[in-house]
Amino acid sequence: MTTPIVHLSRHYTFSASHRLYTDHLSVEQNQAIFGKCANPNGHGHNYGVTITVCGPVDELTGFVMPLDDLDDAVTRHVLDPYDHRYLNVDVEDYFDLVPTGENMVKRVWERLEGPLGGKLTKVILDETRNNRFEYTGAPNNADTQSQQDN
Amino acid sequence: MGNVLISRRFDFSSSHRYYRDEWSEEENRRVFGLCALPNGHGHNYTLEVAVCGTPDPTTGMVINLVDLQAAVEVVLEQFDHKHLNLDTPYFADRIPTSENLAAVLWDLIAEELVGATLNRLRLYETDDLYVEYFGESA
Numbered sequence: 097m098t099t100p101i102v103h104l105s106r107h108y109t110f111s112a113s114h115r116l117y118t119d120h121l122s123v124e125q126n127q128a129i130f131g132k133c134a135n136p137n138g139h140g141h142n143y144g145v146t147i148t149v150c151g152p153v154d155e156l157t158g159f160v161m162p163l164d165d166l167d168d169a170v171t172r173h174v175l176d177p178y179d180h181r182y183l184n185v186d187v188e189d190y191f192d193l194v195p196t197g198e199n200m201v202k203r204v205w206e207r208l209e210g211p212l213g214g215k216l217t218k219v220i221l222d223e224t225r226n227n228r229f230e231y232t233g234a235p236n237n238a239d240t241q242s243q244q245d246n
Numbered sequence: 247m248g249n250v251l252i253s254r255r256f257d258f259s260s261s262h263r264y265y266r267d268e269w270s271e272e273e274n275r276r277v278f279g280l281c282a283l284p285n286g287h288g289h290n291y292t293l294e295v296a297v298c299g300t301p302d303p304t305t306g307m308v309i310n311l312v313d314l315q316a317a318v319e320v321v322l323e324q325f326d327h328k329h330l331n332l333d334t335p336y337f338a339d340r341i342p343t344s345e346n347l348a349a350v351l352w353d354l355i356a357e358e359l360v361g362a363t364l365n366r367l368r369l370y371e372t373d374d375l376y377v378e379y380f381g382e383s384a
Contacts, residue, residue, distance in 0.1 A: 100348075157277060
């Protein structure tokens with residue numbers, strides 16, 4: 097029997113506040129670029145995060161990865177440090193990085209890439225019901241090469 | 247004209263149990279948790295079946311949805327309102343996880359689909375948990 101390779105995705109939530117503002121720009125420039133997201137005291141969202149792992153299905157357990165292992169990694173490395181925090185002030189990831197959805201989805205990837213043992217294939221971050229960010233990792237050498245060929 | 251992906255959603259409800267006879271009770275409980283409880287439990291599964299192809303220039307269809315629906319429903323009849331371990335022949339030697347169920351459904355649906363190629367199955371076990379299978383194997 098061949099072993100299927102399956103993608104498994106699980107959805108989690110956390111709530112956090114943030115402010116889109118960078119000291120590298122003037123107050124006026126921040127206002128112009130980030131609008132009300134630059135308001136001085138920040139604001140919050142209920143974030144959704146969907147983590148996808150991929151791999152061969154274990155013949156004994158039928159799992160790509162035990163859900164407890166996935167839950168433990170996401171809880172320890174993302175939910176515990178992010179939930180009910182002010183991202184700019186409480187989370188080192190954003191001390192010098194604007195916590196936009198784009199930057200956050202990449203930071204979540206970087207936090208999980210090691211703990212999930214190379215099985216991580218996609219992170220989806222929902223900032224609101226209408227705003228979604230997806231990241232599948234930095235392009236590898238092969239992809240870069242094929243883009244150059246094109 | 248380029249390829250278009252078309253996807254249709256189906257619902258079915260089944261029960262299952264995760265348990266390996268050759269393991270002790272304790273080992274089963276350690277690995278499978280509540281899923282190893284003796285009498286099984288169930289889910290409302292949602293299956294999204296995606297087919298990819300070039301729309302027919304005359305009909306404008308990648309696949310006639312009536313045909314897609316018929317092919318999938320024939321397969322799902324075997325699973326809907328059944329106990330996956332006890333009422334279907336597919337899990338004698340593998341655990342009916344969503345991973346394995348998706349691979350089983352892929353083979354059965356691919357066999358039923360005439361003139362169309364399966365692109366993706368997405369199987370939701372709950373709203374927060376789903377697997378995707380693209381027909382790949384190791």
